[in-house]
Amino acid sequence: MNKKIWLLIIFIILLLVFTPFLGIIPIEIKSIFENNPNSFIFWHLRVPRALLGFITGAILALSGLVCQNLFKNNLATPDLLGISSGAAAGAVIALKFNIDLTFLGVGGLSVFSYFGALSAVFFISLIARIVKNSSLYTFLMSGVAINFFYSSIIVFFQYIFDYSNTFSLLRWLMGGISVAGYKEVLFLSVILILFLIFIFFFKREFLLISAGEDFATSRGLNAVHFRIYSFLGLSFFVGAAVSFCGPIGFIALVVPHVSRVWGKGQYIPTVLFTFLLGGGLLLLADFLARSLIPPVDIPVGIVTSLLGAPFFLTLLIAQLKKTD
Amino acid sequence: MIKVTGLSYFAGMRPILRDLNFSIEKNDFVLIFGQNGAGKSTLLRILSGIVSAKKGEVMIAGKNVALYSKKELATMLSFLPQSDEFELPILVKDILLSGRYPYRSIFKKLSDRDNDVYEKGIERFALGDLLGRNIQTLSGGERKKVLLATAFIQDVPIILLDEPINSLDPGSTVHLKKMLEYLHHEGKTIVLVSHEIEHFFPYANKILALKNGEKSYFGEKIFSPQLFHEVYEVSFQRTLIGGKEIIYVNE
Numbered sequence: 001m002n003k004k005i006w007l008l009i010i011f012i013i014l015l016l017v018f019t020p021f022l023g024i025i026p027i028e029i030k031s032i033f034e035n036n037p038n039s040f041i042f043w044h045l046r047v048p049r050a051l052l053g054f055i056t057g058a059i060l061a062l063s064g065l066v067c068q069n070l071f072k073n074n075l076a077t078p079d080l081l082g083i084s085s086g087a088a089a090g091a092v093i094a095l096k097f098n099i100d101l102t103f104l105g106v107g108g109l110s111v112f113s114y115f116g117a118l119s120a121v122f123f124i125s126l127i128a129r130i131v132k133n134s135s136l137y138t139f140l141m142s143g144v145a146i147n148f149f150y151s152s153i154i155v156f157f158q159y160i161f162d163y164s165n166t167f168s169l170l171r172w173l174m175g176g177i178s179v180a181g182y183k184e185v186l187f188l189s190v191i192l193i194l195f196l197i198f199i200f201f202f203k204r205e206f207l208l209i210s211a212g213e214d215f216a217t218s219r220g221l222n223a224v225h226f227r228i229y230s231f232l233g234l235s236f237f238v239g240a241a242v243s244f245c246g247p248i249g250f251i252a253l254v255v256p257h258v259s260r261v262w263g264k265g266q267y268i269p270t271v272l273f274t275f276l277l278g279g280g281l282l283l284l285a286d287f288l289a290r291s292l293i294p295p296v297d298i299p300v301g302i303v304t305s306l307l308g309a310p311f312f313l314t315l316l317i318a319q320l321k322k323t324d
Numbered sequence: 325m326i327k328v329t330g331l332s333y334f335a336g337m338r339p340i341l342r343d344l345n346f347s348i349e350k351n352d353f354v355l356i357f358g359q360n361g362a363g364k365s366t367l368l369r370i371l372s373g374i375v376s377a378k379k380g381e382v383m384i385a386g387k388n389v390a391l392y393s394k395k396e397l398a399t400m401l402s403f404l405p406q407s408d409e410f411e412l413p414i415l416v417k418d419i420l421l422s423g424r425y426p427y428r429s430i431f432k433k434l435s436d437r438d439n440d441v442y443e444k445g446i447e448r449f450a451l452g453d454l455l456g457r458n459i460q461t462l463s464g465g466e467r468k469k470v471l472l473a474t475a476f477i478q479d480v481p482i483i484l485l486d487e488p489i490n491s492l493d494p495g496s497t498v499h500l501k502k503m504l505e506y507l508h509h510e511g512k513t514i515v516l517v518s519h520e521i522e523h524f525f526p527y528a529n530k531i532l533a534l535k536n537g538e539k540s541y542f543g544e545k546i547f548s549p550q551l552f553h554e555v556y557e558v559s560f561q562r563t564l565i566g567g568k569e570i571i572y573v574n575e
Contacts, residue, residue, distance in 0.1 A: 072411045201430070208422055210412045214405045217374050219478070220398025220426035265413035265458035 002269055004262055008276045015280060016054065019287040020046035024294045048185050052244070053177050053286040053300070054279035055188045057251055059241040061278020062195055064252025065259070065271065066234055069210040070227060074260070075315065076139050077252040078238045082146030083120045084249075087235075087242035088173060089150040090116020095169065096157045114239035120146055121231045175248035175301020177286050184244055191240045198233055199271055202226075207267055248301045250308020251282055257315065325350045325482060325513050326371060330380035333366055339537055340366050344380070346532060346542040348515065350481070353508050355524045355545075356517045358534030358555055364517040365406065367534070368486050371515065372403035384482070398426035401482035402475035406490060408467050413458045416470055420445065420455075423477030445477040449503060465496025472503050482513045489520060497523065521552075521560070522571045547571070 020042055021027050032042045064077040071081075078084045094112035127142040158169065199206070205226050208216035216223040255278040256270075263270030282300065285307070289300040326348040333341040341363045348354055356364050369375040371382060373389045382389040384400050392400070402423075423445070424438040434442070446452055451473055454466060462470065468488060475483050488504075489497045505527065508514050518524050525531075525545070533540040533555045541551050552560040561574040 068412065074412060204422070204425055204428075207414060207418050208425065211410060211414055211419065211422070212405075214369075214374060214403065215422075217394060218372060218398065218403040218405075219422045219474075220395040222394040260413050263413075265415045265418075265460075267415075267418065 002262075005269070005272055005276065008273070008280065012054065012276060012280045012283070015283050015287070016050055019283065020050050022287070023291050044181070048182050049177055049286065050283055051185045052188065053283040055185065055192050056177060056241050056245045056248070057255075057282025057285075058275045058279035059188065059192050059195060059237055060248060060251040060282070061255035061259075061274045062199060062271070063234060063238045063241070064278075065256040065274045066199065066206070066230065067252070068256055069206045070230055070234070071139060072210050072212055073139065074257055075253070075312075075319065077256075078117075078234070079247060079249045079252055080312075081120070081124055081139060081143045082150060083117050083124075083235065083238055084242055084247035084252075085147050085150040085154075086120025087113040087117040087239045088247045089153045090114070090119075090239070091243050092154045092157055092169065092173075109243035110240045113243035114236050116150070117235035117239040117242070118232070120150065121235055123149075125231070171299050172246040174299035175246040175304070176297075176299040177245050177282075188240065188244060191237060195237045196271075196275070198237075200268075202230075203267055246299070246301060248282070249305045250312065251278055251304055253315075254308050254311050255281060257311075325352070325385060326515070327383040328371075328380070329383075331367075331370065331377050331382065332379040333363070333370060333375075333537075334378050341370075341377075341537045344539050346539065348513060348530070350513055351508070351511050352530050353514045353528045354516065354530045354532060355521070355528035356515065356532045356534065357519065357521055358540075362534040362555075363537040364534055365486055368403070368484050368515070368517050372401060372484050373397050374403065395426045398478065398480070400480055401484060402478045402480045404468075404471050404475060404483070404485045404488060406486040408464075408471055410459050413460050415455075416451070416457050416459055416462070417455045419459055419470055420451070420474050420477055423474040423479070426478070441477050441479050445473045448476070448506070449473040463496070465492050465499065468492065468496070468500055469503065472500065472507075476507060481511075482515065483507060484515045486517045487520075488516065488518070489523060490518075501527070525571045526569045 021029070023046065025038065025041060027038045027042050027046075031038045033039070060078075067078050067081065067083070068074050068076055070076075090112035091109045093116075094109050123146050124139070124142055128138060131138055154173065205216075205221055208219055208221045209223060209226060209230075213223045216226075256274050259270050259273035259277055262273050282304070285303045286300040289298040289303045292298065292303075328344055328346050331341060331344040332339065344367070356367065358364050366375065370377050371389075373382075373384075373392065373394075376390060384392065384397070389397065421434075421442060424434065424442065427438060428434070446455070449469060449472075451470065454462065454470060459467065459470065472483075472485075472488070485504075489500055492500065501523065504514060504516075508527070516524055516528075525547075528545050530543060531545050532542045533551055535555050540555055541548075547560075547562045549560055552558075559574045560571055563570050563572070
């Protein structure tokens with residue numbers, strides 16, 4: 001195995017072990033085994049939050065990788081295409097109408113997020129079908145339109161209904177991992193494992209589709225069907241992550257990009273890098289978000305966007321220069 | 325091997341191909357040529373089963389191409405599109421192994437047969453040094469070589485190619501032509517679209533000339549200045565140099 005992968009694993013373990021001790025209230029090691037408020041903060045707030053940060057980051061990054069493969073473009077990620085905001089709109093509708101489909105304590109919002117994400121995928125496919133062109137330009141412009149559309153839906157429902165939970169909703173919309181318990185951690189762990197199985201199981205198909213539709217078809221893959229099934233799967237995973245943590249931006253873009261460079265075109269190392277780097281990055285970003293300006297707990301989406309937007313612009317400029 | 329009857333294709337209302345009829349036998353080397361926009365690439369994509377015909381039918385080995393599953397069809401023919409740009413990094417080894425995709429079910433490891441053909445392809449086309457490379461970092465010539473080797477590894481009786489030597493340097497062109505010659509000698513049926521008649525005319529045994537989506541000529545290879553003039557609106561000449569047939573534009 002690659003040396004970088006081991007270093008990353010060690011780094012992530014260190015982050016997982018040490019960040020829960022740090023924060024507005026520093027916690028001493030000996031106090032976590034006693035029965036006191038600090039021990040509660042440690043075990044019931046910070047540890048699940050760190051775990052949830054890692055898991056969500058990994059899901060988001062992997063969803064970026066899969067989305068890029070399906071559109072064979074490394075700027076095609078669920079947040080830029082509008083799939084994440086579709087998921088967010090679905091969740092907002094469920095919240096505002098107090099629709100509760102909670103199953104085993106979790107997952108009520110996920111169902112709505114799933115259908116929200118799916119509706120965005122439907123729009124993207126429709127646009128790509130009408131213009132019969134899958135260029136970068138088509139995706140980014142339709143992404144802008146789709147993002148606007150769902151944002152307006154979200155604002156609309158906020159505006160016409162009561163304002164009672166507007167602040168918490170706003171926080172969630174900016175992307176946050178704050179309120180978490182072990183139930184959420186467990187639920188998203190299952191989702192993450194399913195996602196990894198999905199990615200490894202269809203390794204050959206994803207390799208074929210990332211080489212282009214003609215290439216895949218000529219090797220015997222029904223590219224049209226595979227795309228549809230993959231989008232059903234992808235929407236499910238994006239929907240689950242977004243329903244818990246909001247549409248956290250740019251992880252899905254930045255992480256797979258770096259992972260592809262490190263993975264040198266090899267599928268499995270690229271997936272492993274995406275998984276580890278995505279988890280590690282969001283865990284770190286969330287730690288920064290809650291400790292940079294005490295006592296403010298900044299939504300982590302703001303941190304990732306601040307870091308991610310310049311990265312996106314650099315990448316975009318490089319690609320546009322290449323196509324000219 | 326391939327039988328086309330009454331084939332037409334339209335893009336919206338605009339006709340691209342009109343009532344084509346021809347049949348290609350096993351081990352034929354067919355050169356398809358015609359002006360830009362004559363419908364050559366569309367024809368090749370229809371033969372490959374990527375696009376379906378609007379009218380008429382294409383039979384591959386006695387069975388309608390529309391009735392094949394994608395996997396089954398990929399054991400009969402392999403298509404090399406004109407554009408071979410890769411947007412995302414992929415290992416050359418994985419590209420080559422994708423040639424075995426139609427033979428593998430989802431849980432199966434590579435069979436002995438898969439490995440044999442794969443090893444043979446690497447050896448025959450001297451690709452050993454490229455296996456660990458990212459396909460994006462290859463030169464145009466190397467990329468075409470890898471893609472043609474993938475078709476070999478796919479172990480299909482029919483190989484269809486769209487402008488395979490477009491913008492290749494002379495060395496790579498010669499190399500690719502040698503690969504094609506080898507595949508033809510191995511008994512493959514080759515169907516090739518190219519403007520570069522001077523390169524492929526000597527290899528072909530049949531030619532298909534297209535003009536505005538219609539067949540100007542199909543059949544045994546003949547050098548007919550009238551036909552070439554009709555298709556391209558320039559004069560072609562033929563000469564022999566050292567026993568080799570050379571075709572060139574004489575304007």
